[in-house]
Amino acid sequence: MQQPQPIRRGRLARLQRGLARLLAPTLLATACSAALAAPPRDRLTLLVPDGASLSSWQVQVWTDSAAEEGIRLDVITDSAFLALGRNSAASIGGLIVPDSAHIRASDAVVAAVKQYAYLGGKLMLVYDAGAQTEAGFYPLSGPSRFSDMVGVNYVNWDNGAGATTMVGFGPVVGTKARLDALSIPPGKYTPYAPVTSVAGVATATFVPTTVADPGATQAMRETVRRRSRAIDDGSANVRRQRLRALRDVLGIGTESSAATRLGTRRAQATAATASLSLDRWFRGNDDVDAVLSADGTVAIERSVGSTATDTSLQAISGYGYGPLGYFHYVTTGQFPGTVYLSSPDHGVVAGKRAYGSGQVLFVNIPLGYFKALGTDSAPLHGFLSQFAREEVGIATLSAQPRGRGGLIYNWHIDDGDDLLVDTKGLLDSTRVLRRGPFSIHLTAGPDVINFGDGNGMNLDANAQSQDLLRRVGNVGRYAYSLPVNHEIGSHGGWIHDYWGTFANESNTPDLTSLLSKNFDAIERVTGRKIREYSAPTGNNPAWAVRWLEQRGVVAFYTVGDGGASAVRPWRDGARLTQNLWAIPVTPNGKYATFEEFDEFGISDQQSGQWLIDLQSFVVNHRTNRMFYNHPPGAAGHLKPINALLNRADGLQAANRFRWYTMTQVADFSQRRLQTSWSTSSFGALSTITATNPKGLADVTWLLPKKRYTLPLVIYGLGTVSWDSDNWIVTGEGGTTLKFLTYPL
Numbered sequence: 204m205q206q207p208q209p210i211r212r213g214r215l216a217r218l219q220r221g222l223a224r225l226l227a228p229t230l231l232a233t234a235c236s237a238a239l240a241a242p243p244r245d246r247l248t249l250l251v252p253d254g255a256s257l258s259s260w261q262v263q264v265w266t267d268s269a270a271e272e273g274i275r276l277d278v279i280t281d282s283a284f285l286a287l288g289r290n291s292a293a294s295i296g297g298l299i300v301p302d303s304a305h306i307r308a309s310d311a312v313v314a315a316v317k318q319y320a321y322l323g324g325k326l327m328l329v330y331d332a333g334a335q336t337e338a339g340f341y342p343l344s345g346p347s348r349f350s351d352m353v354g355v356n357y358v359n360w361d362n363g364a365g366a367t368t369m370v371g372f373g374p375v376v377g378t379k380a381r382l383d384a385l386s387i388p389p390g391k392y393t394p395y396a397p398v399t400s401v402a403g404v405a406t407a408t409f410v411p412t413t414v415a416d417p418g419a420t421q422a423m424r425e426t427v428r429r430r431s432r433a434i435d436d437g438s439a440n441v442r443r444q445r446l447r448a449l450r451d452v453l454g455i456g457t458e459s460s461a462a463t464r465l466g467t468r469r470a471q472a473t474a475a476t477a478s479l480s481l482d483r484w485f486r487g488n489d490d491v492d493a494v495l496s497a498d499g500t501v502a503i504e505r506s507v508g509s510t511a512t513d514t515s516l517q518a519i520s521g522y523g524y525g526p527l528g529y530f531h532y533v534t535t536g537q538f539p540g541t542v543y544l545s546s547p548d549h550g551v552v553a554g555k556r557a558y559g560s561g562q563v564l565f566v567n568i569p570l571g572y573f574k575a576l577g578t579d580s581a582p583l584h585g586f587l588s589q590f591a592r593e594e595v596g597i598a599t600l601s602a603q604p605r606g607r608g609g610l611i612y613n614w615h616i617d618d619g620d621d622l623l624v625d626t627k628g629l630l631d632s633t634r635v636l637r638r639g640p641f642s643i644h645l646t647a648g649p650d651v652i653n654f655g656d657g658n659g660m661n662l663d664a665n666a667q668s669q670d671l672l673r674r675v676g677n678v679g680r681y682a683y684s685l686p687v688n689h690e691i692g693s694h695g696g697w698i699h700d701y702w703g704t705f706a707n708e709s710n711t712p713d714l715t716s717l718l719s720k721n722f723d724a725i726e727r728v729t730g731r732k733i734r735e736y737s738a739p740t741g742n743n744p745a746w747a748v749r750w751l752e753q754r755g756v757v758a759f760y761t762v763g764d765g766g767a768s769a770v771r772p773w774r775d776g777a778r779l780t781q782n783l784w785a786i787p788v789t790p791n792g793k794y795a796t797f798e799e800f801d802e803f804g805i806s807d808q809q810s811g812q813w814l815i816d817l818q819s820f821v822v823n824h825r826t827n828r829m830f831y832n833h834p835p836g837a838a839g840h841l842k843p844i845n846a847l848l849n850r851a852d853g854l855q856a857a858n859r860f861r862w863y864t865m866t867q868v869a870d871f872s873q874r875r876l877q878t879s880w881s882t883s884s885f886g887a888l889s890t891i892t893a894t895n896p897k898g899l900a901d902v903t904w905l906l907p908k909k910r911y912t913l914p915l916v917i918y919g920l921g922t923v924s925w926d927s928d929n930w931i932v933t934g935e936g937g938t939t940l941k942f943l944t945y946p947l
Contacts, residue, residue: 244296245597245882245889245946246275247590250316251304253280260776261304264571267778268583270876271770273600273905274591281312291315292324292561297595302330302569306417309337313348320352321559327590330532330569331418334358340414347532353565354539354556355473357532358417370419371533371549372408372463374526375568376476379513380484381543384593385585388828389816391766392517393526393792397547407468407548410530419462419530420572426460428775430578431763434523434741438833439798440620441699444652458524471535473550478542479516486512487927490823491859493815493850499808499842502815502850521579522765522790531567553586555594564590574764577774580787581767596910598891600878601825602768604871604901605933608821609861610851611786611829611868612641613760614837615737617699618651619660622671625834630674633841638848640687642865643675644737644760647724648697648717659698662724669728676729690864692735695742697721703740710746718750735759735865737831741788745774752783757873758865760831761785768827769868784869789817789828797836811843818847822859825905827868871901878902890917892941899934906930912945 269276540556696702696717741762854860919940
């Protein structure tokens with residue numbers, strides 16, 4: 204990636220004015236010679252029924268997600284869309300018909316959506332959109348009214364005969380390359396292993412549907428909600444103190460659902476999995492990639508080039524569960540396009556095909572629903588990003604300062620030995636904690652498993668604990684002893700496992716005082732307000748999340764939404780917070796910590812390669828992800844950690860990578876949301892004008908080269924650079940920025 208040369212601001216402003224005077228006449232002449240521009244097509248548009256509330260979860264979960272992805276998303280009603288008639292394809296750059304919000308649709312709306320795509324529009328059609336008529340019934344005969352456009356039959360209600368076999372359940376499979384293209388990070392998927400059926404028995408899993416529940420979202424609600432449950436995340440020191448029964452309560456498990464039923468697999472189901480190998484995704488010339496050396500100590504860079512990447516089959520997975528089951532409509536017939544994701548038993552889960560002069564991206568899972576329940580936002584964000592940046596090719600805001608990807612390294616210090624033995628050893632004998640900055644969180648009470656066990660760090664009364672925290676935090680007599688300032692946060696409620704076991708949605712017993720004690724103890728030692736948090740075992744009741752926001756916390760660790768970048772948290776169909784961001788953990792398949800890797804046979808070579816791959820992912824996607832560990836786990840596995848940190852040093856020196864704290868990501872994300880930007884056209888020339896009352900420093904736009912010419916900053920402070928795929932415009936200060944570009 205080519206980086207902009209540093210230019211002093213006064214010189215930068217003079218250079219911009221000179222270039223503007225030099226190039227503006229040529230650009231304006233080009234624009235004036237072109238036909239008048241059509242209505243803006245540099246954004247996506249969400250189609251919703253007349254009368255739909257913008258604050259309903261079915262709509263807001265999409266507008267929220269688009270804002271978090273830096274995508275401009277307009278909302279259009281059915282009536283307004285119908286009024287566009289044959290001009291819809293020329294007026295709307297990319298149209299999304301979402302799940303959950305638009306289950307019912309009139310024949311006229313269905314026909315208009317088809318016409319939009321046929322006449323050249325780019326359409327993303329999601330799950331149960333248009334499954335029923337506007338009166339709430341299925342079509343009198345045949346499958347979904349969109350089936351001919353999608354290219355396969357689905358919503359096979361068959362006058363009620365298909366009620367028990369219309370929606371299937373099982374793993375979602377794609378190539379490693381496609382999952383990467385969908386922004387699904389390494390560790391959010393595991394190698395797909397086909398299940399061997401009993402000879403002569405072709406069984407599959409289904410979810411029964413009804414007229415009132417056409418996509419089985421109500422039936423599957425509790426199954427999906429459970430995916431954000433607590434996970435056994437204790438350090439090695441804590442685990443040794445636990446009874447086996449408690450380990451089982453908090454531990455890694457398997458998924459089951461009372462809503463599913465076994466049945467006979469439909470012989471006509473689309474053989475989509477066999478087509479996945481035909482999906483070719485090409486990487487940019489300047490992507491990074493590395494492989495661990497045979498001894499696991501060094502990350503060896505390797506050339507990527509513009510070549511197709513790994514086509515091995517992977518199943519989307521979750522922390523604590525492994526491969527996750529998703530529900531989706533059974534599809535029949537051969538799909539006449541490129542299959543992105545498949546269900547081995549039930550057909551197409553996602554795919555793209557040409558339709559007339561346009562194209563259709565069909566996504567056969569309820570993307571908005573999964574995020575709104577608070578358990579799985581990665582697929583929604585991935586498909587939004589893919590559709591906006593790759594299929595439609597619009598300008599977007601990067602999620603990262605200066606568009607620079609990075610990792611959040613979250614440390615959980617659970618008890619006295621974690622701090623006084625393992626953290627001290629890392630400080631005394633390694634350079635690990637001299638890197639970063641990292642997010643370091645402590646459980647500060649005198650106990651660990653239950654009241655009175657005396658195994659905690661006892662921060663209020665233990666002078667050694669206080670002294671070591673000051674050393675980690677770079678405060679007091681240790682100020683400037685470390686070259687970085689780690690962000691010190693709170694790890695739950697005073698007693699690690701007591702919080703993990705007993706915190707619940709009703710707050711019975713009332714554990715608020717445990718949160719307060721932990722915050723107060725840490726703040727007394729560091730003299731700093733705590734701004735980030737992680738819960739023992741990932742146990743985050745909604746009342747506790749709201750308490751955190753009231754306390755001034757801006758970011759918290761979550762096991763929900765695993766594998767996603769920073770998002771604003773949702774729970775049961777409502778957004779929980781206004782200014783508090785959730786930072787989901789990215790696991791390594793079913794597991795996430797070195798303690799779990801040890802217990803379940805994950806070698807240092809495997810975990811080290813995952814960390815290196817995750818680092819490459821955030822660099823290449825210009826995004827953020829978080830992983831976590833405990834001091835004893837890190838101390839026992841220094842080879843993979845040092846390989847990661849040493850590679851990070853080199854990538855940082857090349858301005859390709861940064862370490863971020865949870866607080867830094869949340870602060871920037873919240874400020875970036877206040878960026879307002881619009882496009883005005885003069886002939887074929889586009890001017891993008893951006894304002895932000897909190898400042899545009901480090902706010903960055905990505906403009907796909909295949910859609911835009913080299914931008915020119917004409918007002919404000921900004922720089923232009925590029926990589927193999929994008930023009931990159933970065934604000935260097937001020938509250939207003941304008942730049943010109945010519946859409947191709």
